[in-house]
Amino acid sequence: MNSITIDPQLFINNRSRLQQRLLPDSLVVVNSNDVMPTNADGTLGFHQNADLFYLTGIDQEQTMLVLAPDAYDPNNREILFIRQPSEHLATWEGQKLSKQQASEISGVKNVRWLSEFWEIFHVLMVESQHVYLNSNEHPRAQVVVESRDARFIAECQRRYPLHDYRRLARIMHELRSIKSPAEIELIRKACRITRGGFLRALRRISPGINEADIHAEFAHEFIRSHARFAYPPIIAAGKNNCVLHYNANNQLCRNGELVLMDVAAAHAYYASDLTRTVPVSGRFSRRQKQVYNAVLRIFRATVAQMKPGVLPRDLRKFAEQITEKELVDLGLITMRQLRRQDPQRPLVRKYFMHGVAHSLGLDVHDVAMASEPFKPGYVLTCEPGIYIREEGFGIRLENDILITETGNEDLMADVPIEAEQIEQLMKATPSRRGRTISTGPDA
Numbered sequence: 001m002n003s004i005t006i007d008p009q010l011f012i013n014n015r016s017r018l019q020q021r022l023l024p025d026s027l028v029v030v031n032s033n034d035v036m037p038t039n040a041d042g043t044l045g046f047h048q049n050a051d052l053f054y055l056t057g058i059d060q061e062q063t064m065l066v067l068a069p070d071a072y073d074p075n076n077r078e079i080l081f082i083r084q085p086s087e088h089l090a091t092w093e094g095q096k097l098s099k100q101q102a103s104e105i106s107g108v109k110n111v112r113w114l115s116e117f118w119e120i121f122h123v124l125m126v127e128s129q130h131v132y133l134n135s136n137e138h139p140r141a142q143v144v145v146e147s148r149d150a151r152f153i154a155e156c157q158r159r160y161p162l163h164d165y166r167r168l169a170r171i172m173h174e175l176r177s178i179k180s181p182a183e184i185e186l187i188r189k190a191c192r193i194t195r196g197g198f199l200r201a202l203r204r205i206s207p208g209i210n211e212a213d214i215h216a217e218f219a220h221e222f223i224r225s226h227a228r229f230a231y232p233p234i235i236a237a238g239k240n241n242c243v244l245h246y247n248a249n250n251q252l253c254r255n256g257e258l259v260l261m262d263v264a265a266a267h268a269y270y271a272s273d274l275t276r277t278v279p280v281s282g283r284f285s286r287r288q289k290q291v292y293n294a295v296l297r298i299f300r301a302t303v304a305q306m307k308p309g310v311l312p313r314d315l316r317k318f319a320e321q322i323t324e325k326e327l328v329d330l331g332l333i334t335m336r337q338l339r340r341q342d343p344q345r346p347l348v349r350k351y352f353m354h355g356v357a358h359s360l361g362l363d364v365h366d367v368a369m370a371s372e373p374f375k376p377g378y379v380l381t382c383e384p385g386i387y388i389r390e391e392g393f394g395i396r397l398e399n400d401i402l403i404t405e406t407g408n409e410d411l412m413a414d415v416p417i418e419a420e421q422i423e424q425l426m427k428a429t430p431s432r433r434g435r436t437i438s439t440g441p442d443a
Helices: 009-019 052-055 087-092 097-104 114-127 148-159 169-177 181-204 212-223 237-243 288-307 312-329 335-340 418-428
Strands: 026-031 064-067 078-082 110-113 130-133 164-167 234-237 256-264 263-269 275-279 379-382 383-389 394-398 398-402 409-410
Touching: 009 052, 009 064, 009 169, 009 181, 009 409, 026 052, 026 114, 026 148, 052 064, 052 169, 064 114, 064 130, 078 097, 078 114, 097 110, 110 114, 110 234, 110 256, 130 148, 164 169, 181 212, 181 263, 181 398, 181 418, 212 234, 212 256, 234 237, 237 256, 237 383, 237 394, 275 394, 288 379, 288 383, 288 394, 288 398, 288 418, 312 335, 312 383
Parallel strands: 026 130, 078 110, 130 164
Antiparallel strands: 026 064, 064 078, 234 256, 256 275, 379 398, 383 394, 398 409
């Protein structure tokens, strides 16, 4: 259960913004996520539904929020349903929230036990015309497991087939795309924790270390900071640099290799996202530094374009165009090849095959309005890369960027990124002092 205290005004404001988007005589229901099973009687750790957390701050399973802004009884306009605590639950799972605790966290005054839901819900349904129900409509979602929301939709429509059912997801995407000052501060804290993890890991990296040991350094910093991993960490040494979602994290890091670390913390479910690629030996080879600085130039040029009014697809096109120039300068493609390339299969995608930015918030790939231009309050990643499989290494750099009224702010500007900065920090590592570092014939 989340132990971080957040001012409930954040959730009160979020609910108010949602209610302003609803039709008259509307009803909204948002469910928590399930506790997912593994095998036998095992379960995975609980991860709250992002929309429910956004509206309530409640980090407990079997929770439901009901909003009925036009309900006849004012007490029924916001109702939070939670599990009823018991001695049995306290013994086996720990103490569950009391009504008072749930109210203090969420700012919802009317908190009821989950067992009361259907009786109260029936009264509200009789009064309502429009019903907003939730589903996972993230464009990259692969929905293969039936969620609590999906089960509730089926049961609700079975019991009340004649209501006007509407999609809640699109409204939530619009609301969650623009972060409030309170949300931005939570993301800033996640970024600070991530910085600490990166600097801690940097002090340990040297030839012979295992990717798992680097993973552990981040885990130590995140756990002691009351944070969690925002996503499964990618600690990729050598040729693993070129595997975009590598997650084995169990190989040795060898002299002359690079290690790509795509690792970040989530603070109160609010995610950060960081990637750095560093030399295992503490010093880049000549070729590695050429490619590194090319990616850094792409990163800086792309960040400069991240401002209100820019469309996501135009940002990607810009990043690909400047990456093409860098690939030519690196000798990976020629201008003649560029002029003759198939527009449907651009050459740049061989070396830079993923997007350059995604929304960030309660999910690391947060919900967003992909067809709309950036607006103040958006938090986005910037993550260019060049992956050269034939040379056995790849480089990606990534920071988190807040779109402002006048341009943007790099929320990770204090995380070292210059090649020389990285080398100096690694040189200062106690285990490296006095040791001659060799990175190959082109060092």
